[in-house]
Amino acid sequence: MGLFVHKYGGTSMGSTERIRSVAQRVAKWRRAGHDMVVVPSAMSGETNRLLGLAKELMPHAATPEAMRELDAVAATGEQVSVGLLALALQAEGVPALSYAGWQVPVRTDSAFTKARVASIDEARVRASLAAGNVVIITGFQGIDPLGNVTTLGRGGSDTSAVAVAAALKADECLIYTDVDGVYTSDPRIVPEARRLGSVSFEEMLELASLGSKVLQIRSVEFAGKYRVPVRVLSSFTPWDIPIGDEAESGTLITFEEYEKMERAIVSGIAYNRDEAKISVLGVPDRPGIAFQILGPVADANIDVDVIIQNVSHDGRTDFSFTVPRNDYQRALDLLKGKVQPAIGAADVRGDTRICKVSIVGIGMKSHSGVAARMFRTLSEEGINIQMITTSEIKTSVVIDEKYMELAVRALHKAFELDVAPTAEA
Numbered sequence: 001m002g003l004f005v006h007k008y009g010g011t012s013m014g015s016t017e018r019i020r021s022v023a024q025r026v027a028k029w030r031r032a033g034h035d036m037v038v039v040p041s042a043m044s045g046e047t048n049r050l051l052g053l054a055k056e057l058m059p060h061a062a063t064p065e066a067m068r069e070l071d072a073v074a075a076t077g078e079q080v081s082v083g084l085l086a087l088a089l090q091a092e093g094v095p096a097l098s099y100a101g102w103q104v105p106v107r108t109d110s111a112f113t114k115a116r117v118a119s120i121d122e123a124r125v126r127a128s129l130a131a132g133n134v135v136i137i138t139g140f141q142g143i144d145p146l147g148n149v150t151t152l153g154r155g156g157s158d159t160s161a162v163a164v165a166a167a168l169k170a171d172e173c174l175i176y177t178d179v180d181g182v183y184t185s186d187p188r189i190v191p192e193a194r195r196l197g198s199v200s201f202e203e204m205l206e207l208a209s210l211g212s213k214v215l216q217i218r219s220v221e222f223a224g225k226y227r228v229p230v231r232v233l234s235s236f237t238p239w240d241i242p243i244g245d246e247a248e249s250g251t252l253i254t255f256e257e258y259e260k261m262e263r264a265i266v267s268g269i270a271y272n273r274d275e276a277k278i279s280v281l282g283v284p285d286r287p288g289i290a291f292q293i294l295g296p297v298a299d300a301n302i303d304v305d306v307i308i309q310n311v312s313h314d315g316r317t318d319f320s321f322t323v324p325r326n327d328y329q330r331a332l333d334l335l336k337g338k339v340q341p342a343i344g345a346a347d348v349r350g351d352t353r354i355c356k357v358s359i360v361g362i363g364m365k366s367h368s369g370v371a372a373r374m375f376r377t378l379s380e381e382g383i384n385i386q387m388i389t390t391s392e393i394k395t396s397v398v399i400d401e402k403y404m405e406l407a408v409r410a411l412h413k414a415f416e417l418d419v420a421p422t423a424e425a
Helices: 016-031 046-057 064-074 076-091 123-130 156-168 201-209 217-226 243-247 289-299 325-343 362-366 370-380 401-414
Strands: 003-008 035-040 096-099 106-108 117-120 134-137 141-143 149-151 172-177 198-200 230-234 251-254 268-272 275-284 307-309 316-324 347-351 354-360 387-391 394-400
Touching: 003 016, 003 156, 016 035, 016 076, 016 134, 035 076, 035 123, 035 156, 046 064, 046 076, 064 076, 064 149, 076 096, 076 134, 096 123, 106 156, 117 156, 123 134, 123 156, 141 156, 156 172, 156 217, 198 201, 201 217, 201 251, 201 268, 201 354, 217 230, 268 401, 275 289, 275 325, 275 354, 289 307, 289 316, 289 325, 307 387, 316 325, 325 347, 354 401, 370 394, 370 401, 394 401
Parallel strands: 003 035, 003 172, 035 134, 096 134, 106 141, 172 230, 198 251
Antiparallel strands: 106 117, 141 149, 230 251, 268 354, 275 316, 275 347, 307 316, 354 394, 387 394
C-alpha cells in the first residue's frame, strides 16, 4: 500500500458536517491500507475573521513586531481545524494525531506573513504513521530559527501539503478543493471551459502565476523541484466512491514528456484582475536607471510583474510596470516620495483599472504565429493592448479591466479550447 498526503481547503472544512465528510473520506483511504497524512486549511472565512480582529486593534500593522503577532493570531485557525479533524477521525474508529507546524517541526525563514519553508523533519510524522495513526498537520504555518510561529501567506496550505509530501516521498499529493480540477479557463466566465485530465508542470506553474486560483504558485514550484505527483480534485464528490475512481479523477499535474501527451497549442486562458500599473515618466535614460526605480520597490518586498521601457527621446524615457493591487498605494507613495526626486523623473502615475489576460500552452514552443493570433483576436474585439510579456509557453497582455471577460471568452473560442484535442499516435 502507499503513502498519500491529502490537503483540504477551507470550504471543505467549512462546518462540522463538512469535517465529518472529510474524516469519512480519509478513513476510507486508511482502511484500504494506505498511510495517510492530512493537511487542512482553517475553516472557511476563519483566517479573514482573525486578521480582521487584529486590524481592528492595529489598523497599520507594518512593523516586524506587529507582523509577528499577526502570524501568531492567524495560525490559530489551522490549529482548530486539525484538532477537530482528529476528533472526527477518532469518532470513526480511526486513530489520529494532530500536530501544529512547530511540533513537526516545519522550519521556515523569518519573513512573517510570507515565510518560506526551509526544511521539514519527518521523523515524528513517520513514527506516528508507524504506530497506525492518521497524521494531521496544520497547513499554512511553521516555525522560524528563533522559535516564532510563522505563516506562509495566502494559499500556504497548498505549499505545506506539497512540502510534506516531498519530505515523506509520498506516492501522491491530492489537493481537494471546491472545484473538480484544472479547467481551460474559469467556467464562471467561459461556460464552455473543459476540465483537463492532465496538465504539465510547466503549464500549471504559468497558470498559477498568472491568476489561476486552483493552486498556489509556491506549491507548484515545490512540486516541480521535488517532482511530487499532484492531483487536483473535488471534496464535494461523495466520500464513499471507490478509491480507484477517486484516484483517477480530477487533474493530474504530470512530469511526462509532452510528446507523450495530447497535443494542444494552448491549454488554458488565465486572468488576473488583482494588478495595478505604475508609470514613471520622463526618466533620464542612463545605465542603472531601472535598478534605481525598482530597487527600492524590491526592498519594500513588493513584487513587480510586467515591465516595459519606451524608446528614448531627448535623453528621457518612460518606465512602466505592474504590481499587486494591494501593494499599489504603498508602491506609488514610495516612488513619488523617494524615487522621483532622487532620479529627477517628471511624474509618477498609476492605474488600478487594468487586468492581465494570458494564454498558456506547452505547444507554443513548437508553433509559430500564436501571439499574432492572440493579438488579432483582441483587435477584432476592439481591445487595446497596453503591455505585453512573453515566455516560451505563455503570452500575457495588460488591458483595461472592463474588457477582461470579453477577452477571455474571445481567446478561449479563438484557440478552440471548448473542443477536446485528439491524441496523436
